[in-house]
Amino acid sequence: DIVRGKDPFYGNTHESTQREKLEKNLKDIFEKIHSDVTSGNKGKTLQKRYEGDTDGNYYKLREDWWDANRATIWEAITCNAGGGNRYFRQTACAGTRTNDKCRCQKKDNKPNTDPPTYFDYVPQFLR
Template sequence: IARSFADIGDIVRGKDLYSGNSKEKKQREKLEENLKTIFGNIYKDVTSGNNKDTLQTRYNDESGNYYQLREDWWTANRETVWKAITCKADASSAYFRATCSDGNSQSQARNQCRCPKSSGANADQVPTYFDYVPQYLRWFDEW
């Protein structure tokens, strides 16, 4: 699950290195065009509010890729994406590395691959940062 989550993050942020065969390449190009359209619409929306000058400066992208906006969107929504891809996981599903912490020790993310709520901590924390590891380094780990 963590690797798929990281791949989704790469695709959303426009950092996916894998192009696949010619059929997959065409599908990925279509997906990328759709993402540019979606983030173009988000750009128009967020730059029409009170902080429009600041946000226009931050998110302006001459190429129309909106990479900074995509990065910020992923950071703001990665927890929701994690919940979405783990919502049908068995209750006994556990993330394969000890990434949850109660302050004293680490434990596996159980209960649909999510860290439990502990005092002062957010419930359903994403138990991985694979989405911030460059894709080519994750490939080394997989191979």
């Protein structure tokens, strides 16, 4: 899982090189975020939260970032998925077909923008 910094698929050497490059970029990005959110007086609470997260991977920060942004990311990934896309389950709503991009219609007819949580654990290379 790219957000957590783990990928069970090792693939060929070109992909490994690209993955290492991506991981380095993610570490750099999360290092900047970490230093930004833990600096100054406002960052004292977060300093305590992330005090053990100093191995360079920032796993706690990555998890918090994913928790804060996952709904927006899944909406962006799935909002234009076509009808012929087999990435989505065909049934999920009490045995009925999912016609709304893998989201069951809410009873109040408001859009269901919750991320389909079972995608969180689909290995990255299968997405």
